[in-house]
Amino acid sequence: MATDLSFEKPLVELQDKIKELRKFTEEKGIDFTDEVIRLEAKAKNLAEQIYGNLTPWQRVQISRHPERPTTLDYIGHIFTDFVEMHGDRLYGDDLSIVGGIARLEGRPVTVIGHQKGKDTKENISRNFGMAHPEGYRKALRLMKQADKFNRPIITFINTQGAYPGKAAEERGQSEAIARNLLEMANLSVPVICVVMGEGGSGGALAISVGNYIYMLENSIYSVISPEGAAALLWKDSTLAMRAAESMKITAPDLLDLGIIDEMIPEPFGGAHRDVVKQSQSIKESLLRGLEELLPMSPEELKTQRYNKFKQIGTFKALS
């Protein structure tokens, strides 16, 4: 059963009532069909009202939904023959990032993504999807392997951010992220990045320097969490809702700003309501993107990627 978010409550209550009436009709033989039809129409209206006008803060909540599909969920539905690879060959294997080789409609590709857990136990082993340097270095190792064997790279982004810990700093969290940014710019294969949950700052960017950046409709991508921004800017983390509005972190906003290339629609109510359908639409976008990128030469791919990031920024000249 899905965990419901507070703004979904009126709809959930209505749906529960419909269910109850149906049960009554079945079990007690009292005919509530007319009432059910009336309420179903009402529920449909209400759903359109709620999900058709999601506020940035509501999207933040959906992006963090405990049942939000993870990288491994999408890998299972979009690709075949996934073979997971482990370790950065320098320090360890960071389970908050998964990666390996898989087939996309038959073509071998390298797939990498942040991995959040499904329950508390898994979340602890995966550090809630927050990577240490070895996670980014594993990702880089797999990307260079892809580059060597001429495989396109697909990344899935879903992290609160890089892990803020003592060991992470000691092992060079900054350098690990920075190195990925530089090396990804140099890859001579197509790179498509899909932000499908939380795109948290440098920890998200570290596997997101692609030719195309896609975002699921209810994902967020931000320089700092809304809570963090509120704490820093207004010294009050409860103003996170306000920060979410001001900071332009939703897919529609980032599409407008030219930061992302495509917004992938989600099923009504969010990706977790229909992971199969969601996977299908991601797959279609990936195939379309690769069709455009695959004919490009290594140099063209690098140039396209460079120019894409180079043009981000707004300024004026002193008059």
Added chain:
Amino acid sequence: MLKDLFGKKRKFATVPTDSSRMQQVPVIEQKEVPEGLMHKCSHCGSIHYSKDLEKNLKVCKSCQHHFILSSTERVQSLLDNGWFIEEFDADLLSNNPLQFPGYEEKLEQDKEKTNLNEAVITGQGLLKGQPVILGVMDSRFRMGSMGSVVGEKITRAIERAKERKLPFILFSASGGARMQEGMISLMQMAKTSAALAQLSNERVLFISVMTNPTTGGVSASFASLGDINIAEPGALIGFAGRRIIEQTIRQELPKDFQTAEFLLKNGQLDMVVHRKEMRDKLAQLVAMHTVWEGA
């Protein structure tokens, strides 16, 4: 009495929770060395003539604490004749892409306070006779945070270094990304790093010098990507903030955590160089990267 003599109180842009650290690493001081006749070191408490401190490149003679230099003072301390031969893109100004409330006012305030247009200056100059491209960030302007203009000026400086095949030296001093520019700010990390990838492919030298403070998105992009990574003594360098880490791991961090010396010990830096030796060291390194044509 004494207090008055030594001018304004230290001001901190952020308030560290732990007072020992406040002494150790002042994050941002609005006016590190007041114009007054005398100056009391905020680090060790010793008293110096302000003139002497200036002469000593704003390094305390007693405890060697490196006070923050403005970007113009930094250029003065490094380049022949104290300034660029050609300054780049001095006319670029930030606008407010997200219509973020209060951002324009803050930019205006900092412009007035610092006499700068943005948090980095870039240009070409001579380092002991050797042409170099130099960028210097200024932590007094919006805490040296990286928005569009900072990212663009650094990217253009790197592109010029690539075209002119001149060594690129960048002094970082930054609290990280500029929140008021949101994702546009984050993307400057990718943009500057991508430019460095091209510079590296052309085998042009990049020396990164991290000064107090070099944190967040700046630390996690160009500042960490030098062919040679240098830091000034005592500089605060790191990805995540000390307070956030302490809250996350529920553990007190060692005193020297995220200092230049801590990074050196952990293999993240090539060297820590005293400010008074910086010009000589950089000139020496640049000279060793010019094409060797034999004796």
